[in-house]
Amino acid sequence: MSKILMESFNRQPRLRGLSTGNLKGEVDCACFGSPRMTDESTIVIALGKNRTLDNLLDNPHACYLIMEPAQNLFEWRGVRLYSKMKRCETSGESVETMKTIISEKADKAAAQMIFAALTFTIEQVRLLADFGQGCEKSILSA
Numbered sequence: 612m613s614k615i616l617m618e619s620f621n622r623q624p625r626l627r628g629l630s631t632g633n634l635k636g637e638v639d640c641a642c643f644g645s646p647r648m649t650d651e652s653t654i655v656i657a658l659g660k661n662r663t664l665d666n667l668l669d670n671p672h673a674c675y676l677i678m679e680p681a682q683n684l685f686e687w688r689g690v691r692l693y694s695k696m697k698r699c700e701t702s703g704e705s706v707e708t709m710k711t712i713i714s715e716k717a718d719k720a721a722a723q724m725i726f727a728a729l730t731f732t733i734e735q736v737r738l739l740a741d742f743g744q745g746c747e748k749s750i751l752s753a
Contacts, residue, residue, distance in 0.1 A: 613651035616690065616736065620648045620677055628676040629656070631666035639666055645713060646675060654694060654731040657709035659724040664699075671696035673731065678739060689739035694731035701727045 620627075627646055632638045639662045646656040654675065658664045667673060673696065678689035700706055705728035714722035 617648040617651055619679070619690075620646075620654075620675075620692075627678075629663060630674045630676065631663050631670065632672070633666045633669040637666075639663055640676075644717070645709065652733045654692070654733065655705075655709075656729050656731070657706075657713060657725045658727050658729060660726045664727060664729075667696050667729065668699065676739075687739060691737045691739065692733050693735040693737070694733050696729055697732050698730040699727050700729075705730075 627644075628640050628642050629646070630638060630640045641661075641663050643656060643658075643663075645658075646654055648654050673694050675692040675694060676689065677692070678687055681687050706725065709728045710722040710725050713725060
């Protein structure tokens with residue numbers, strides 16, 4: 612399952628949202644194009660100085676929502692990836708690599724907005740919609 616998840620996460624086009632919360636309990640949800648799974652339990656993302664980064668510096672827990680639209684709502688596919696930020700780099704090779712990738716896939720203006728490269732560990736994978744018990748799976752035990 613993990614290889615399939617990684618292929619699906621990295622495939623384009625996909626709708627991908629990242630939800631975060633600060634220490635006050637205020638939440639944010641934003642769409643990003645830069646998240647990539649680099650292995651079966653790791654996600655990397657490039658961020659500018661924004662609310663998402665502020666929230667993650669307060670609270671390292673986040674949830675990625677990945678959706679693949681279909682003809683009707685009950686046929687949509689996707690998952691929720693509950694993750695924890697393990698590293699936040701604001702300079703160095705990781706940041707420069709992300710800027711290069713974004714410059715090639717988007718444009719130089721988007722790349723110049725990048726402030727940090729973040730690394731997350733996936734802690735839990737849940738289906739797009741839970742229709743009862745038994746829908747949870749841990750990526751680490753898959």
